Structure formats: structure tokens, C-alpha cells
Amino acid sequence: MNRKIVINPLTRISGFMEIDVTVENNRVVDAKTKGNLFRGFEQMMVGRKPFDAVYFTQRICGICSAAHSMASSLALEDALNIIPMEQGKYLRDIIHCCEYLQNHIRHFYQYTVPDFVKIDQNTLLQSDHDDFRLPKKVNSRIAQHYFDSLPISRSAHEMLAVLGGKAPHNHGVFIGGVTTQATAEKVVHLDSLLDEIIAFIDVKMIPDVYEIAKYYPEYFQIGGGYGNLLSYGAFNDYEDLGTLYLNPLVSTLNSIEIFDEKKIKEKIDYSWFQSPSSTYDPDELMPEPDQDKEKAYSWVKAPRYNGLPYEVGPLARLILSGNYNKGISAMDRTIARALEAKKITEIMKTLLSQIIPEIDVQSKYELPETAEGRGLVDTTRGALGHWLKIKDKKLSFYQIITPSTWDFSTRDDQGYRGVAEEALIGTPIQNPDKPAEIGRILRSFDPCMSCATHVYRSGEQVKTIKVF
């Protein structure tokens, strides 16, 4: 008995996504994730002033805009041969940390919790499925935390604004680190807000995620996928502090290696794009949109490392850094995000303790006639890369590979599915009329989409990788 389930929109994510799955004997046998919006940032960047990329590319995403300011600043520093001062790096990374906290807290409470907790305070938060298992007392406690979390994530954005001017779409992250100078007042302001956030994470968020995990144990067995993990490194390479989180690493189920950026390729065989070659290096060419393409079903391209799909994000980072070893599954991913929030607060404490007030890290920058640069950085959802080229002092090329492109890619010419597509394969669906499992697994990746319409094709052969 073969049956198709389509979920569109997948709500409680950033952006628009459709998911099509085929279910046989109540198990998922095929899956396609589809991005549902396209704006064309890469094409937009061409011809603009290189400096403007830092503020312009933030508009890619409202929940993780500082991430793009990080990657574009790094790419410009690479192109202009600028080594930022350590103090500039510290302040910039503190801004980036604020975004991690804001994102992880909002993602857990506003996006994930309604999947497992009945929130009766408001009809907007009432779910269609009926797989709610928490005892009444626990359920109402976490439902209350949904609302308690709002001022906390707001405080994380307030911290971001103290250094960055405003959030979303900050003005503080820039070439050289940060635009502004720290003051004693700002450091204390940040530290006192941070203490409130730490208390919330310790007393509410981490216990809540383990409480949910206790009542949904089968989610430790599903939503795993390939098990390949990748990170560009996070909060690493400080002169005096060394690495506070992790260095660039990749691992498969049976190997671990130092990350080598030359092994990244992007593919567009099943994406709505045209270019002279459907496999290319990130700095090689910019495909043009083409929605009439045969076989294609999504706006999301397919990045591959050494030819394979890789998972990126908090779980990948925690495992690669040796901070977590329970497993790779939907529930592990959700737990990892909460644990990582805690880790980020520790990093912030270290960075804040190193800040020296009133240091001006900015200079007047000269644009080269021609240059190339790339900025690779791990951010809230995983590995983010910007590749740019400058010609006649203007941008002539811009390529962006976002973390959700890694996690929500289409399949490729070798028959490999995208990471999230693969994570759904084999999932038992209790009630195909009200499938709770699909949304829960997909949200565990914290998708941030740019997406498209929809062509259903059946009967394509797909390679699978043995996970044992």
C-alpha cells in the first residue's frame, strides 16, 4: 500500500518549505524537501559596492542575519588582505554568540516545543495531531516556558544591539571585527543580561529538552540520516585563547579528517538552476534560475564534500568537538541545540573577560581593483560560506552556500539524497492522516529555507548508504 503525504507549508521554520514523502506499509520509502522561495541574492550582489555586502546579505535571513555579516566580513578581509585585531575578533564573535542564543532559544521554544507540548493558552498554538504524551503537570510547565522564553530571547537580541546597533540586521559586524568600541558600561550591560540567560538555560531549557526526550524515546532511533558531519570551525584560532569550541573537521561513520575546502563542490542536477556545468567549485560559476528545468524540484542546490552529503549544525559541532557522543537522531539534534546554547554562554563569558574598553579597531579601507575572497564560518545552523570576486572595485561574483543548503539539499547525479531527505527514510508513520513524525524530524535540523514549486516523480532509483 503506497501512499503519498505532502506537507506545505512546513510551519515554524524560517521561510517556506514543502515536503513530499512516499509511505509504504507505514514507513517512509522516499522523500523530497523543496524550498519555496527565490530572491536571487547572488545575482543581486553583482555590480554593488563590496563593502555593502556586509549589510546587504544580512537580508537573506531574519533569524540568522548576523551570520551573513560574519561570512561577508571574513570574505572581504580575505580579499583585502586584512588581519583583524584580536579585540575586534572578540567583539565580533560576541555579537555572533548573541545570535546563537537568540536562535537556539527561539527555535526550541517557538518552533520545536509546539510539536511535543500542548499549549492551550492560544488557538494559534494548537496542533492538528494528537500525539501528546507529557503528564499534565510537566506539559503545563513547559507550555508556560514557551512564554517565559520570549523575554529571554529578546534579551539575547538586546545584547546583540548593545554592540551591533540593532537586531535583526545589525550594523556592528564589519571588516576588522566590529565598528564600535567597547566601554565598561557595555561590558557590564552584556554580562548582566548574560547571567539571566544562563539561569534560564540551566533551570528551564535543558531540563525541558530532557523531559521531552524522556516521553518520546523512539526519536532517538529515527531521523538520523547519513551520519556524515562537517564543521568549518567555530570560535577557534584566537592568538592567546586558542580554540574555545572546535576547529574545522569532517567525519563519516568510520573516519574523521581535517576539513579541506577544496573538496567542496556544488551540484544543481535537481535544482531549478542552469549553468554550463551542473557540478562546480563554489568560486567557479553562478548558475541562473530556471524553473522549467526537467527533473528539478527545488530552489535548494546540492553542496557535497568529497562527493558526499554532510550534516551541519549544533549536533555535528558537539560530536566533532567531543562534547556529545550519544548518537545521531532527531532527538539528539534537538538536545544538542539546547546544550550548545549553554556552551555558547561559556564562550561568551571567556570572551567578555578579555575585552579591553575604548580600543578602536577600525581603519579606512582601500578597495583593490581586482581581488577574490572567501569567508567560511560555522554559524547557528552550521557551515556558512560566502565566496566573492571584485573587479573594477565592484562585486563581479558572489556565491553563498548556507547551512540549510547542506542539510536540505536536493538529491544529486550520483543518486545521493539530501541530508534531511535521507533522515526521513525508514521512519515509521503512526497515523498517515496526521503525521507528526515528519515535521518533528525536519524541525530538528532548524531549517531556514529558500524554496520552490513542485513536481512529483515516482520510481527513481536512489542509492542508500549502510549505516551500520
Added chain:
Amino acid sequence: MEDQILPPESLTSEAIASRLTNNVSEQINNGLIKKQNLVYLELNGCSGNIISLLNGQNPDFEYTLNSMVDLRYSNSLMAAEGEQAVEKLMEVLEEDFILAVEGAVALKNNGLYNVIGRWEGEPFTGLQAAKLLGEKASHILAVGACATHGGVSAAKPNPSESVGLQSVLPEKKMIKLTGCPVHPDWFLGTLAHLLLYGEPETDNLDRPLMFYSTLIHDRCPRRPFFDRGIFAEKLGDKACLFKLGCRGPVTRVDCPTRQWNGHVNWPIGASTPCIGCAQFGFPDAMEPFINYDTTRIVEDE
């Protein structure tokens, strides 16, 4: 107690916004105002405005959700998903509702560059949603630059052929809240005004005067530097940022006095130029955002 003298009421932006919204809640509780439905549509954009609204403080989001309106649809927040979610959107069509829209309307391929869901087995586009709900709404709020005039989603070469909401609803009156993103007070204050007194007074470009009346430049704390001709030469300098490309002199909004994220800071506070995100024409007409060549001759494009 009739001769008791009360202390003067605080006149900060924050205090005024808070009085306005507390008043709404009181009136709703006293049965003087009916709680209205709010539909929040996210179209072709970054969903940065709904994130900004979660940063609202007076009122905060919980208060808005539970005391001011019945939020009936929000892609970012609602628990329902798939066609059941779109069904909830369709149900509202039979009732009275206020429509808030963020993001631009993508026209390319008949709207297929921005599909927001499925309805009756077919892709449901942002273009369809904007027209369908826009025609029926009692009031419309275009929230943020993409909705007010296309914004970054419509930046050249505009591959998705994005336009502002007014372009697909030419006959409809709408309140335009420019900004990238919109400040939560601008949205929530406008909403409170709408519930209490009807539509607020707007300028000739449909922006509420209570937020968008005064040039940033005229209330900028760095104005004395401008008046004396003392200009920053790089980001991070404490002087006037005009020569680096500050758009304060052409942007009408209350950032200097209101400030962002709990009223703690704003772009000029971070020693960077205003990039005119609350001005029509953002981003293309506001570029370059940052320019170190302070003696340049502007080329005709």
C-alpha cells in the same frame, strides 16, 4: 483624596507606547472594543519582521497575542502545518480581519517563485494570497521594506520580479510601515491605534506620522558635528557620519529618540551610517551604504 497631586506622566517613547497598549487591553476587558482577528502573512522576504515583533517590549508579543488580537495565521509561529494550516487561513476569509503582510509579492512565473503553501492540491502562491486576503481585509498593514515597496527582495536585477503589496492591490488603502526590519513599536503602536481609534494619521506616502514624521538628521545626537563641519573618516569615529554615506538626512523615522531592542542602541550609536532602511527606495536608491571616498564625484548611472 480629590486634591491629590499626581506626578507628571513619563513622556518617553516607551512610556507613551505602553500607555497606548495598556489602554487597548483595558478597553477590550471592559467590553468597549471587540478583539479583532489578525492574519500575518509572510511572503517573499526573510521573515525578519516577525522576528523583530518578537522583540517587542511594550507590548510584548505574549500580551499582543493574548490581549490585543486573535492571531489566526503565521507561518513562523502557528502549530498547524500543511493544508490544515492553509485551511485556517481560508476560514478567516469568512470573518472580519486585519491583514499584516511582510515580504514582497513575487510576480515571476505567475507567482511560483514564492509558494506559501498548498490549497486543494495546488501550489498556493504569495501572489494569490496577497490578492485574496488583501481584497477582503478591513485594514492592511504593509510591514517592512519588502512589503511597502519591494525592498531588498526587489533589488536589481530583481530575478523574482518582486513588487510591493500596493502594486497588486492598487485600489486598496494600506498603512505602510517602512523599515528593514520594522521596529516592533512602529507595528504594535500602529496596531494599538487601529484598535482604539481607527487608522492613525498618515503622510502622503501612507506612513503613520507618529513614527515617520521627522528626519533622522534633525534629531541626531551627532548633528552638532555636522553643523560644525566635523566628519567621520571611517566607521567607529565619533563625529558625523554624513560623508561616509549616512542617509539620516533623507530618512524620516524616529530611530534617534526611540532606538532599538529595548531602546538601547541604533546604527549611528554603533558609529555606522544610517543606510536609509526606513526610506522608500531602499536598498538600491540608498547605496552605497558605506563609502570612504569622502570627496567623490557622483557619476550619473
